[in-house]
Amino acid sequence: MAEPRPHPGVALAAIARDLLWPLVALAAILVVGAIFAPGFLTIGTIDGRLVGTPIDILNHGSKVAIVALGMTLVIATGGVDLSVGAVVAIAAAVTATLVSEQGVPWPLAVPAAVLVGTMAGLWNGMLVTVLRLQPIVATLVLMVAGRGIAQLVTGGLIVTVREPAIDLIGNGASVGLPNTFWLLAAVFLGLALLVRRTALGLLIACVGDNDSASRLAGVPERSVRLFAYAVCGSCAAIAGLIDCSYIRAADVNNAGQLLELDAILAVVIGGTALTGGRFSLIGSIIGAMLMQSLTRLLYMLDVSAEIAPAPKAMVVLAVCLLQSSVFRAFVGRVARRQEAGTP
Amino acid sequence: MIRERQSPPERRSLPHRPRLVPRLDPSVVPSAATALVLVAAFLLGAARYENFASWMVLRNLLVDNAYLGIAAVGATFVILAGGIDLSVGAVMAMTSVLVARLVEHAGVHPAVAIAVAILAGMSFGLAQGSLIQLFGLPAFLVTLAGMFLARGAAFALHPQSLGVRHPFVAQLLNDSLSLHIPLGPRGVVIPITVVVAGAVIAITWWTLRQTPFGRAVHAIGDDEHAATLMGVPVGRVRVMTYAIAGGLSALAGVAFTLYQQAGDPTACKGLELDAIAAVVIGGTLLRGGVGGVIGTLMGVLILGLIQTIITFEGDLSSWWTRIVVGVLVLAFVALQRGVDAIASRRLTSAA
Amino acid sequence: MTDLALLSVRGARKRFGPVLALDGVDIDIERGEIHALMGENGAGKSTLIRCVSGVHSPDAGSVSVAGVPARPRTPREAELFGISCVHQEVHLIPHLSVAENICLGREPTRRFPFPGIRWGAVRERARQAVERVGFEIDVRRELCTCSIAAQQLVAIARSLDCGARVVILDEPTSSLNEREVEALFSVLRRLRANGLGILLVTHFLDQVYRIADRITVLRDGRLVGTRSAADLSRAELVAMMVGRAIHREPRAEQHASRAEQPRFAARGLRRRGALDAVDCSVDRGEAVGLAGLLGSGRSETLRAIFGADPIDAGTMTLDGHPVRPGSPREAMRVGIAFLPEDRKRDGIIPSLSVRENIILALQARRGVFARVSNREALLLADRFIAALRIRTPSPETPVHRLSGGNQQKTLIARALATDPLLLLLDEPTRGIDIGAKEDVLDLVRSERERGVAIIMASSELEELVRACGRVVVLRDRRSVAELMGSAVDPTAIVRAIAEAAPEPDVEIATRG
Structure with missing residues (x-):
């Protein structure tokens, strides 16, 4: 064989292997839901658009998924962004204030809000790459101050938005599916192209896997990290737009509240290790949908929205434990001991 | 100065390091900055507002921040040992509701309920610390999950605020158990929560400065590898710091319950950030090893002063607090980085 | 008692x-x-x-x-x-x-x-x-x-x-x-x-x-x-440490004629706490060895040339043009490639595939937006896997699953994929099996014959002698001697390392 051929089969098999467990977990939740919560999988149509619990999951899961996509890149570089919730609030505040109070037309206000999110991400990235702060500490600063900034923007009020275009983002549907899903699809495609058609994906994974070796191989480590945080900020801002659209207002106290854990969890479930390195964008989307299904299931099982975080936290810990090599070794030892005990 | 006895009398001069400036230990700089900020904040308030420098304002400063102080002391242990605990506020809410529920619905005596709540908090911290230590999970993730868990548990215990009307609680709060200080025109009454907070600070100060355990906390935060080689039981000490943080969060939750006379599952959202901010502004290094509860006390007072000043300002909205706190945290973290960089440069040039 | x-x-x-x-x-x-x-x-x-x-x-x-x-x-x-x-x-x-x-x-x-x-x-x-x-x-x-x-x-x-x-x-x-x-x-x-x-x-x-x-x-x-x-004696001690040649190794033929202008020359490299005064130069198609004990400045010299650690003083020229790389990126841009000593810490990206590890440096040099296509990457990977005899189940295997020798070859492939003018090898045969050592040394020879200039640091003197026509000896962070031709011999190197003054019976060009 003179001409080496690309091995698409190998690559596809690798992707399938990486996504196997997230998909199995998602299926498990859906099955449990179908059994215990009547109507969990029912889809109907009203006025030509699909409705039902799965569609709701898709709609609200898309918001988490968009944040998770940005978070995936940051985690892949070996970092973490705790400020996404605060950035969601800031972006929602900027959108609402620009549209409702300043009278800025929405085609200008929306990019402006995303830009603000990008700036917030760049700020985090600067703290990480220039000041060399640990990512947790660096993003903690904005986590503390972010909601204050958002309230400063809105003047502490809940600013309502009556712009129909903004309303359509979260509450409209196209081709039968919610617009948020199409937005997610667009963000995913854009990021996938950016990451896979350029070398960014490779360089991000390298930096996260071994940053000393990456630097010696000539990888522009700082720019790569900066890029990841900027993307994360932009994604959080898009989620802020969606949030603002859902409730037709910017409620900075509640917008994006506790979103950071959902996003981190979605990334971890999706198969990206918290230590950085290889990452899977599609895995994070599956992880986000899984989280949203779980939230929705708990809701349908009459678990109140306030209690719902507790079982979610259990899932987080379980998933992290399963990823932990120490835990695996521990379980392996126990299993072997039991085998030895039963001759 | 070190004088090695056998060293030749003449000292070889090192041309690249002039010794004109006396050596200031760079790790003191953050603590000095803390004291400076505290004094400056107070003077600013006193200069701007007429009634600022009154006993009443000072008393309220203490009363309003007592529970934050207790929680921040817990966070100090964890951060000194090089970890982080994001579950503080949620554990407070959980224990606050637990106490209210036990007293009001189960008819348990408040003293017993308080003991149970503190034990629950300690066990919670113990569990978090064990996950972190035994399975090598990142501290921020475990305690973030812990935050959700505790918050969910708080709502599961009781979905709304639940008033505590037991006579014992009223007795705890009434004048008989408070400190009366003859200052100002009508004297100042310091409630028991402040007294407890003071006792916590005194005891933890002693623990950290004067006991082998406290020194081990400093040691593992400063250089975990060296501490292991020197025979410090790193795992046990680390788990203990999380248990202490859990227990003190619970105590803070109890103090909050007394302060509000109610258990509230929505209480103390984001208080963990205030606690961490107080620790950092108090001069404790976030990477561990340097700092202490006196700094944390000053940090809490700074946060309280900022709040007070913004209240006095009247037309300034309260969210400025978060922004000022964020800026202060950033300033102190940057200061710590600078100090680290200077210290390491000094060490290499001394080599 | x-x-x-x-x-x-x-x-x-x-x-x-x-x-x-x-x-x-x-x-x-x-x-x-x-x-x-x-x-x-x-x-x-x-x-x-x-x-x-x-x-x-x-x-x-x-x-x-x-x-x-x-x-x-x-x-x-x-x-x-x-x-x-x-x-x-x-x-x-x-x-x-x-x-x-x-x-x-x-x-x-x-x-x-x-x-x-x-x-x-x-x-x-x-x-x-x-x-x-x-x-x-x-x-x-x-x-x-x-x-x-x-x-x-x-x-x-x-x-x-x-x-x-x-x-x-x-x-x-x-x-x-x-x-x-x-x-x-x-x-x-x-x-x-x-x-x-x-x-x-x-x-x-x-x-x-x-x-x-x-x-x-x-x-x-x-x-x-x-x-x-x-x-x-000192010489005996050094011989004990570096090992003695058991048999005469085939020696690298001396570089035919010294060109007017070396491909690369470094003069008076200095970095506080690492290098005091190091000179070395290498011609096109020549392999120069750096010999010296641990801590003598071998790795430090290579890292300084590659821009991994900034130098305090000294000059470097590449093809007569002054260069002073401030970072590995800059060094790579002018055509320098580097194989680091610590494979695990500074070399491999463990969970990425062999293919990705091989193209990494090339990709970094081309820039983020000029992506090496899958097809080109596979061609490159297959070429190097064959040429360097990298034993891997597939180019998509994560590199940490490979043996040390094959990881090392992957890293050499990464350096060669950038088609360098000057190749810096730091302990290329450390911690790999005999077969892989031979492959690596063969590779040094074939690259040299292709016209690449090579500077190689090694603590294995036989290998230096086999691979290099010229050896610069470092002691106490300085270059103290340069051996050429028939003088390139383990015994002579040991003597130059061990002693302050060169032996008169060996042809040694000392430098200030």
């Missing part, structure tokens, strides 16, 4: 995965003896120390202290057996006081009125320990305000306070100046006079001869021998 040695190790063996780091090593340390342990990187010194001081447990072999079998499982247990270790990067707690560092974990405490540490007793004990070591220091000072030298003495004082009878010092002098070294040595002499056994690991020949009574040399995890320092 007993004639049992104070510390006795018999048949110590330790395996890390496929690497046998320690293979049946014996060593005895007597009372009142300073015993030097020597060997190149990877010889097994650190592993031996760690096995004795309870960081690792040996797979086989025995350790006994004054005849009593000791099997420490933690450093703390080793201290209880009387074995204590002082490391180069002092393992103490920087922000505690000197006294606390000496007593940490064993502080005298009281119960009344409040349980706590008796600081007076702590300080007193610390003062006594410091006294026994024989220096003066205010024990209340914070440790990080003391010089490294003082910190080392504090570490020794801690050892004594723990009741150590054997003190192991791992590279204690690397970051000390001459005066501090002398102070440390007088402390060691004093301890020796008190009947302690001292195991000193160092790579400074001068210092070994100044202080050691006996010398034990390890190589490739095996014991080469233990000799009395008085009876062992």
